[in-house]
Amino acid sequence: MSLKHAILGLLTIQPMTGYDLKHLAFDSTIAHFWRADQAQIYRTLDSMEGEGLLTSDLRIQSERPSKRVYAVTEAGQAELLDWLRQPQSPPVYREPFLVQVFFAGMLTDAEILAHIQAHIEVHRATLSQYHDIAIPAHDDGTERDRLFWGMTLELGIALEHTYLAWLEKWQQTIRERSLTGDDSLG
Amino acid sequence: MSLKHAILGLLTIQPMTGYDLKHLAFDSTIAHFWRADQAQIYRTLDSMEGEGLLTSDLRIQSERPSKRVYAVTEAGQAELLDWLRQPQSPPVYREPFLVQVFFAGMLTDAEILAHIQAHIEVHRATLSQYHDIAIPAHDDGTERDRLFWGMTLELGIALEHTYLAWLEKWQQTIRERSLTGDDSLG
DNA sequence: CTCTTATATAGGACTTGTCTGTTATTATAC
DNA sequence: GTATAATAACAGACAAGTCCTATATAAGAG
Numbered sequence: 549m550s551l552k553h554a555i556l557g558l559l560t561i562q563p564m565t566g567y568d569l570k571h572l573a574f575d576s577t578i579a580h581f582w583r584a585d586q587a588q589i590y591r592t593l594d595s596m597e598g599e600g601l602l603t604s605d606l607r608i609q610s611e612r613p614s615k616r617v618y619a620v621t622e623a624g625q626a627e628l629l630d631w632l633r634q635p636q637s638p639p640v641y642r643e644p645f646l647v648q649v650f651f652a653g654m655l656t657d658a659e660i661l662a663h664i665q666a667h668i669e670v671h672r673a674t675l676s677q678y679h680d681i682a683i684p685a686h687d688d689g690t691e692r693d694r695l696f697w698g699m700t701l702e703l704g705i706a707l708e709h710t711y712l713a714w715l716e717k718w719q720q721t722i723r724e725r726s727l728t729g730d731d732s733l734g
Numbered sequence: 735m736s737l738k739h740a741i742l743g744l745l746t747i748q749p750m751t752g753y754d755l756k757h758l759a760f761d762s763t764i765a766h767f768w769r770a771d772q773a774q775i776y777r778t779l780d781s782m783e784g785e786g787l788l789t790s791d792l793r794i795q796s797e798r799p800s801k802r803v804y805a806v807t808e809a810g811q812a813e814l815l816d817w818l819r820q821p822q823s824p825p826v827y828r829e830p831f832l833v834q835v836f837f838a839g840m841l842t843d844a845e846i847l848a849h850i851q852a853h854i855e856v857h858r859a860t861l862s863q864y865h866d867i868a869i870p871a872h873d874d875g876t877e878r879d880r881l882f883w884g885m886t887l888e889l890g891i892a893l894e895h896t897y898l899a900w901l902e903k904w905q906q907t908i909r910e911r912s913l914t915g916d917d918s919l920g
Numbered sequence: 921c922t923c924t925t926a927t928a929t930a931g932g933a934c935t936t937g938t939c940t941g942t943t944a945t946t947a948t949a950c
Numbered sequence: 951g952t953a954t955a956a957t958a959a960c961a962g963a964c965a966a967g968t969c970c971t972a973t974a975t976a977a978g979a980g
Contacts, residue, residue, distance in 0.1 A: 549936075550830040557837035567958050581832035585938060590960055613945060613958040632841055635852050636830040638860075640967095641893075644736040644822040646767035646886045651743035653879040655818055660882075666821050674824075692918070693839040695911075696846075700832045703900050707827075710896045714889050721881075731878055735966075753928050771968060776930055799928040799975055826937090924979075931972080938965075949954075 550636075551592055554582050556601065556620055556628040561689070563619035566590045577697075580678060580704035593618055601627055657722055657732040664719045668712060675708040736822075737778055740768050742787065742806055742814040747875070749805035752776045763883075766864060766890035779804055787813055843908055843918040850905045854898060861894040 558564065558573050566589050574584040596602045601624035604616045620628070645667060652660045681701060689697070726732050744750070744759050752775050760770040779802075782788045787810035790802045806814070831853060838846045867887060875883070912918050 550828070550833045551936085554833045554836075557833065557840075560837075560840075565958070566960090571957095578833075578836060581827060581829045581836070583826050583828070587939085587960070587962095588937060594960085609958095611946065612956090613943095615958055628837070629840060632834050632837060633845060635849060636834060638831065638853070638856060638897075639829055640769050641767060641890075642736070642769070643767045643825055645824065646889065647736045647740050647743065647764075648818050648822060649882050650740075650764060650767070650886050651746075651814070651818060652882040653876065654743075654746075654815060659819060663821060667824065670824060690839065695907075696835050696838040699904050700836050702904075703832065703897075704827075706896050706900055707893065710892050711824075711889075714892055718885050718888075725881075731876070737966080751928070752930095757927095773930070773932095773969085774967060780930090795927090795975095797976070798926090799973095801928055922980085924977100926977080927975080929973085932970085933968100934970100935968075936966085938963100940962085940964105942961080943959085945957080947954100947956080950952085 549592075550582065551584055551588065552596060552601075553628055553631045554578065554584075555589075555592060555596065556624050556631075559602065559618055559620045560625065560628065563617050565615045565617055566593050567615065569593075576681065578700075580681065581700055596624070600624075657726040661719065661722055661726075664715050664722070668715045668719070671708050671711045671715065675705065675712070678705050678708065735778075736768065737770055737774070738782060738787075739814055739817045740764065740770075741775070741778060741782065742810050742817075745788065745804055745806045746811065746814065749803050751801045751803055752779050753801065755779075762867065764886075766867065767886055782810070786810075843912045847905065847908055847912075850901050850908070854901045854905070857894050857897045857901065861891065861898070864891050864894065 554574075555569065558569060558578075564572070566586075570584070570586050570589055574582065574589065593602065593604075597604055597618070601621060602618045603621055604618045606614060606616050608614045645663065648655075648663060649660070678701060740760075741755065744755060744764075750758070752772075756770070756772050756775055760768065760775065779788065779790075783790055783804070787807060788804045789807055790804050792800060792802050794800045831849065834841075834849060835846070864887060
């Protein structure tokens with residue numbers, strides 16, 4: 549489970565609550581390579597404390613609801629270091645849109661072009677979000693840390709560019725084929 | 735569930751057994767965008783027949799074990815067409831290796847370079863498998879079908895090139911930093 | 921003569937992740 | 951005055967996918 553190790557890494561940098569992990573990390577800093585559901589974060593924190601990887605400290609606040617701040621134990625540190633050294637396989641790639649493209653022979657040119665246009669818009673939006681992450685990434689950590697943070701973001705940006713280039717190329721190709729009157733179902 | 739719709743699409747092209755779906759499709763033709771577990775394929779076929787999307791025909795063979803050939807019903811065709819027209823969101827990207835890179839500040843240069851090297855090898859192997867798919871893709875279907883099949887494969891190849899370019903760039907960067915004696919933990 | 925591979929199907933247990941709903945307080949917007 | 955958003959935590963139910971195992975036959979390798 550990489551979620552467990554992502555949490556260990558994040559809490560090593562800074563002890564936090566489940567709420568902060570969700571909002572400051574999984575929804576922003578590391579959103580480009582590991583999103584996590586709120587319920588899953590809380591459940592994982594609870595089980596990790598049970599495993600002795602984390603300790604928690606309940607802080608009663610006067611103006612806000614009480615919060616539970618988690619920190620990494622020595623066992624947690626050891627577990628993280630061990631995992632960071634293990635080779636990881638790339639994830640299995642599963643893309644519903646490619647299933648649609650593969651069977652797009654059953655759709656008209658107009659229908660598949662609409663899907664392509666929608667994906668162009670989604671990927672452009674993702675790309676512009678990534679450019680927003682780029683700036684706050686410089687506020688903490690050593691120079692070497694920031695190098696690796698930038699490295700992850702750079703892949704995210706490069707992948708989005710690849711998607712966009714592919715989408716725009718085929719948008720063009722299908723439009724041209726459509727005009728020259730090849731069998732287009734549309 | 736895209737698996738269900740991938741099965742509907744594949745069985746529309748050619749009625750098949752679960753075994754053939756696994757070996758001829760999910761492990762080869764469409765492996766670059768949708769892999770599926772054998773047990774999951776059989777379970778899904780069974781539930782889809784229960785939903786009336788498929789019919790099956792048990793063929794007793796003399797020289798091999800009996801097999802069950804599945805075909806798409808009219809309801810299945812309608813379901814597929816409907817799904818193909820619905821917009822799909824891109825999948826959530828989750829990459830364990832990027833978790834390692836993000837926290838690579840805790841590793842030595844040698845350790846992270848070893849991971850990078852391993853990923854370069856995996857992605858080169860994937861890329862060469864994709865080039866093998868490219869040729870058999872021309873044996874069936876209309877010209878328009880093959881256009882879309884090629885479109886899916888082209889994304890797979892482009893994504894692998896992006897990974898490799900990124901890996902090789904950072905391999906170089908980290909090696910150079912290591913030699914110039916910046917704080918490398920190694 | 922035994923072992924492995926290919927053909928063919930399927931169950932059990934489990935992990936990971938998703939979606940929805942609940943509870944509670946304070947601050948802000950309309 | 952009322953509604954919504956932010957802060958804070960967590961349970962229930964489910965969906966999707968993984969891993970391991972069982973069963974059976976036949977062909978081919980050693």
